[in-house]
Amino acid sequence: MKTLQQLIQGYQHFLTVYCPKHEDLLAQLSRGQQPQVLLITCSDSRIEPGLIFQTEPGDLFVLRNAGNMVPPYGDRNSAEAGTIEFAILGLKVHDIVVMGHTQCGAVRALLQLDNVRTQLPCLCQYLAMSARVPALIGARSQEADAERQFRLAVYQNVLVQLDNLLTHPAVASAVERGQVALHGWVYHIETGAIDAYHHSTGQFLPLQQAPFEPVHSEWPLKLT
Numbered sequence: 001m002k003t004l005q006q007l008i009q010g011y012q013h014f015l016t017v018y019c020p021k022h023e024d025l026l027a028q029l030s031r032g033q034q035p036q037v038l039l040i041t042c043s044d045s046r047i048e049p050g051l052i053f054q055t056e057p058g059d060l061f062v063l064r065n066a067g068n069m070v071p072p073y074g075d076r077n078s079a080e081a082g083t084i085e086f087a088i089l090g091l092k093v094h095d096i097v098v099m100g101h102t103q104c105g106a107v108r109a110l111l112q113l114d115n116v117r118t119q120l121p122c123l124c125q126y127l128a129m130s131a132r133v134p135a136l137i138g139a140r141s142q143e144a145d146a147e148r149q150f151r152l153a154v155y156q157n158v159l160v161q162l163d164n165l166l167t168h169p170a171v172a173s174a175v176e177r178g179q180v181a182l183h184g185w186v187y188h189i190e191t192g193a194i195d196a197y198h199h200s201t202g203q204f205l206p207l208q209q210a211p212f213e214p215v216h217s218e219w220p221l222k223l224t
Contacts (some may be wrong), residue, residue, distance in 0.1 A: 070105050
């Protein structure tokens with residue numbers, strides 16, 4: 001993995017090679033941004049949205065935190081709430097994608113909060129907003145081994161965050177009017193594949209195979 005000095009060397013290459021070749025793009029971006037997609041994903045260093053989706057600067061409005069979490073609307077002072085509100089009302093994005101990923105350390109911690117609370121108290125307090133995930137996994141996969149429960153929790157966590165998104169008035173209103181579509185994806189670190197949530201079947205299917213079907217305002221699952 002690269003050291004800070006190597007990152008600085010990369011910056012020098014960006015400054016001397018990339019920037020001169022993209023003067024028009026940088027000039028356009030200096031006048032404002034018009035991304036069409038808000039991507040909510042994990043802070044994990046193995047997730048690189050620009051690489052995964054082959055984007056240029058200005059293409060994605062990205063919100064990242066541990067575990068791709070979306071606080072319910074009641075926590076109005078959160079940075080996540082402000083970012084989501086700005087994306088919809090300020091930038092008027094057309095799509096919001098919540099993208100979880102396999103081997104997510106935040107989700108693993110979520111499944112064993114009591115065991116890691118002393119070591120990582122701030123993280124555990126933050127993750128408590130998604131305490132529904134372990135309960136849902138326990139109710140639906142009581143006979144599954146720990147690793148299978150972990151894999152299921154990664155997917156369930158994406159659904160819980162979509163559910164939380166719909167508690168935000170700006171999101172719910174935009175979805176109801178057909179101005180914004182919500183999507184739940186899971187990225188596989190091991191292969192680069194992405195599974196997408198298919199609303200009508202309630203299943204995750206390979207993104208390249210699944211019909212493009214966003215989440216509706218009428219949620220098909222009871223996430224209690």
